[in-house]
Amino acid sequence: MERLQKVIAESGIASRRKAEELITSGKVKVNGKIITELGTKVSSKDKIEVNNKPIEKEQKEYYILNKPRGVITSTKDEHHRKTVIDLIPTNARIYPVGRLDYDTTGLILLTNDGEFANILMHPSNKVEKVYMAKLNGIIKGEQINQLKDGVEIDGTKVSASRVKLKKINEKTNTSMVQITIHEGKNHQVKKMFNAVGFQVEKLKREKVAFFNLKDLQSGEYRKLTPKEIAKVYALK
Numbered sequence: 082m083e084r085l086q087k088v089i090a091e092s093g094i095a096s097r098r099k100a101e102e103l104i105t106s107g108k109v110k111v112n113g114k115i116i117t118e119l120g121t122k123v124s125s126k127d128k129i130e131v132n133n134k135p136i137e138k139e140q141k142e143y144y145i146l147n148k149p150r151g152v153i154t155s156t157k158d159e160h161h162r163k164t165v166i167d168l169i170p171t172n173a174r175i176y177p178v179g180r181l182d183y184d185t186t187g188l189i190l191l192t193n194d195g196e197f198a199n200i201l202m203h204p205s206n207k208v209e210k211v212y213m214a215k216l217n218g219i220i221k222g223e224q225i226n227q228l229k230d231g232v233e234i235d236g237t238k239v240s241a242s243r244v245k246l247k248k249i250n251e252k253t254n255t256s257m258v259q260i261t262i263h264e265g266k267n268h269q270v271k272k273m274f275n276a277v278g279f280q281v282e283k284l285k286r287e288k289v290a291f292f293n294l295k296d297l298q299s300g301e302y303r304k305l306t307p308k309e310i311a312k313v314y315a316l317k
């Protein structure tokens with residue numbers, strides 16, 4: 082179920098604000114009945130009309146992208162930097178599911194299906210995200226345990242469900258560490274490593290839920306299969 086104003090806005094006939102005005106001014110019908118209350122929930126089965134015309138639903142699209150460095154995870158950028166949307170040729174109003182920093186690479190999903198995005202982002206679904214981080218120093222077992230037990234970032238305690246040391250390089254004084262988290266707080270991985278005394282020099286997201294980057298080079302994308310989409314809905 083989605084909010085009526087959101088569904089109207091997603092059909093492309095009005096902005097979210099304009100859609101709210103259309104509702105409050107009595108121009109919107111759901112299943113033949115005028116609805117003036119904002120926030121009314123509707124499903125895909127409901128018939129929505131604006132000014133007595135049925136709204137057309139935009140086809141749902143779903144993509145997985147291997148985000149390169151130097152691209153922002155947003156639909157537009159006021160400084161005209163390249164966005165993840167620029168990498169996918171479509172007219173659908175897709176947006177990224179969650180966020181990767183400008184300098185973070187790796188797996189990002191994009192869609193115009195709000196429910197699909199919510200399933201993946203809602204904390205109660207505890208969707209796993211796996212990252213590979215290059216740290217400026219040699220990490221010790223004690224610090225790995227601290228990350229698993231929980232560290233405080235921005236006033237809340239967050240923990241990693243898995244932390245695996247993959248490689249250390251004494252010469253460059255760096256460690257490669259794979260870390261699995263469930264939340265998606267802003268800069269979470271960098272802040273967690275900061276909390277145990279490291280800077281993250283490079284960060285790549287390798288997995289989200291059951292998705293991985295198999296066969297996708299940096300900058301490449303593909304459409305999700307119907308089976309993958311159904312599997313996300315089954316996570317609910």
Ligand code: URA
Pocket residue numbers: 180181182183185267268269270271272284
């Ligand atoms: N955590 C971060 O610090 N950065 C990202 O881009 C993703 C997770």
